[in-house]
Amino acid sequence: MTTTTPTVDGRVIGLAHYASRAALERILARTGNTFNQLVTLRLVAVGGDWVERDRLVEGVTGSLKIAESIVQDTIDELTTANLVEEAPAEKPRLRLTEAGQERYERIATATGEVAARIYAGVPAEDLATAGRVLTLITERANAELARA
Template identity: 50%
Template sequence: MSATPSVNGQIIGQAHYATRAVLERLLATTGTTFHQSVALNATADHGAAKERAGLVDRMTGTLKIDAEVAETVLAELAAAGLVEEVPGDTARIALTAAGRERQEAHRAGIAEITARLYGDLPTADLAAAGRVLTEVTARANAVLAGI
């Protein structure tokens, strides 16, 4: 019988890339990139239009990308008719009907994937993993902030 490996960067990375590959397969069915899906989700949060600067900050902080890359992603979504500037308030962005439909389709697909990947795992294990990964993320962000 083999021992259960301890959590380390390699284990976390393997889980990240495996689950991201599953997600990207889902996103590919609609021609959506991972970065675009993050932007759609961030724009959909709480259903109201979002400040462009706040979306860019969220994307750069979450994805660890430059602001220029985040702006390019928002421009791609606008060109595809999935987001639009709020009329009379170019600093705010909202989902279009097509953007909302795509984001909701992704959310439904992700719910199915999540059930398959996590559904039968013990709740206590998931809670412990969540606490550990949240702390590792905070520590990594602190290291990045100090660089």
Template identity: 45%
Template sequence: MSTTPTLNGQVIGQAHYATRSLLERATGPLGLSFGQVVALNALAAGPVERAQLVHRITSTLKIDEPAVRELIDGLVDADLVQVDGSAPHLRLTDGGRATQTRVADAVAGITARLYRDIPAGEAEVAARVLTVVTQRANAELAGA
């Protein structure tokens, strides 16, 4: 007899880590950490001021600023990201764009395989629930 799992942090975490492991397996040959993938995706829309990118990644990944600065420096050293202007904006290089496209393609493939037969209505409900849970957790973290 199978039981329906209870929606809780453990179930959400297991889904996150299983999906993240697939992404890391796909991006590992590119020499990217998970945090660097997040940074490349954030820069895909265009240049971002360094402080804004640091804030975005610290708030998304819940890691400290020195760790984020180190992962950004790694992207700059790998010539995937470059610094523009006096108010330092970061942007993807041509190589960074190509790498980010490969990452996006990998994500699209993983998403297609994992979500392929989940009814759209159920996926929408899950997205709304997880968004609320994330907002509440972030509010608690901000209040701590």
């Protein structure tokens, strides 16, 4: 435990991110899924009955800041694994299969349990403040990326 309260900066945010990510990766290792696959599954799961493929690719690239080709490969992996299915149309659309829904729910439940332990005892007002600050930092970082 640290004896002083650090100022929030990129290092502190990064350390929290990587520690949380390592906990998530343990869960994903048990399911055989990757982080990119989880992010993609989540966006399909919350996207309604069908999600347009282009919109999904845009959402994942925007969230993870990765190349579109990587997201396309991830969608192909999920399709091959029968976790998502595609409805060919003028604008291809995707949805979770039954197996995909079950997998997503299993991962979401496990990550929810871990998150509950991680955030246990942190006052709600502190979490709200952290949420506001991190949202602002994310917006500013995205604006910097858009300038490049």
